[in-house]
Amino acid sequence: MRPLIVVIAGVGLILAAILGWAVASGWLGGSSEPGATALASPSPPVSPTPPSEVPTGGSTATTVATPAPASRDGRPGPKASGEPALLYSEFGEIEDTLWLAPVAQLREPEALATVDHAPFWGISASLSPDGQQVAYVVLPPAVANPEVAASDQAEVWVQPARGGERRFLAQNADVSVAPIWSPDGDVLVFQSFDRRRNRLTLFRASLRDATVSVLSSIDDAIALPLAFSPESDWFYVAQTSEEGTELLAIDTADGSVETLTKVAGDIARGWRLSPDGLGIAFVSRISGREWGLHIASLVDGTVLRLESPAVPSGRELFSPVWHPQQPLLTVGTEPDDGGGVLNVPLSGQDGERLAGPDEGFDVPIAWAPNGDYLVVQQFSEYPVQRRPSLDVITSSGERQGLAPGMEVTFIGWLAGAE
DSSP states (O other), X not given: OOOOOOOOSOBBSOOOOTTOOOTTSTTOOOOXXXXXXXXXXXXXXXXXXXXXXXXXXXXXXXXXXXXXXXXXXXXXXXXXXXXXXXXXXXXXXXXXXXXXXXXXXXXXXXXXXXXXXXXXXXXXXXXXXXXXXXEEEEOOTTOSSHHHHTTTOEEEEEEETXXXXXXXXXXXXXTTSOOEEOTTSXXXXXXXXXXXXXXXXXEEEETTTOOEEEEEEEESSXXXXXXXXXXXXXXXXXXXXXXXXXXXXXXXXXXXXXXXXXEOSSEXXXXXXXXXXXXXXXXXXXXXXXXXXXXXXXTTOOEEEOOOTTSOTTOOEEEEEEOSSSSEEEEEEOOXXXXXXXXXXXXXXXXXXXXXXXXXXXXXXXXXXXXXXXXXXXXXXXXXXXXXXXXXXXXXXXXEESSTTSOEEEEEEEOOOO
């Protein structure tokens, strides 16, 4: 198994500290949010050699990715259906496997590729907005001293989401955070962290011409890249320091940085961009045992606390997820009268709790595009002691495990094929 790490955020788009691991612990976050979300690769505890100022996309590729068997038992993979499909990665000691599973055939996934990596350092991946490509960062197998190299010597690769030839895009990346796509799918933003100078650098890589340039650098703070604005003219970052958490907007034309809003409380995490790109949801610990579910406007920076009888008082909240078809947020809660996720209407009206697992509690990861299925992380206890499993549940609460017994990370939903 890969080493446990601690994550502060949700997947995703999640405010995560590089030194954390559990989406549902007091300091977790996956985002991934997504990630959303899902366990990140471990971060090195020591300072690496500083990265070059601008990673290039023209160096010789050092990571090997090979075609994988058609299915887990070697038989032909599943045929396309009108149902959505899940793209996920399965962690291996020296290689990860990308799998595609139609929701109606979760136990018969199709293996798309295997990706070799440094021992115990798995990939971090994200799906393009149109569902056609997957981008991932990977620490090359032959890298010297992986614990040192992980924050700034990983590589960025792109390949078709349904299988096919991949291409090398950039280097000097941080393996713990997946690349973030622009809305048109033409640009990726990835991060590199220099521990010696305590500097986070965001790089912008063009898929059209493979050019890579610095977008912005942030010093002396923990920060997590979140998302592009709908027109790609701004890029959002959550930055936390001793003074609290700030939501930043970076002008993609000149790299200038503006503070959109400051968030009260000592923890803010689970950042998820709204479907229209005009707001971002998150949860925060306001004080003591008081947690809140919030929406920040990306237009004027105002922050609204979503008041609803459905949100329990004095209970920890996790990973808000926007529903694709209805005006509501789905959020995980510290277990009390049930471990299922809550559907909370944006109107503030009373919501509903979906059926939870037999033991433990669920943390939402992502709804399918049609709103009929939800991927959740199932934790077997609170406070969190063990890694979660991934389940797929219907809107009515029926559930099925995704690759039971395997260490898997959800990457994204693909719309049903014709």
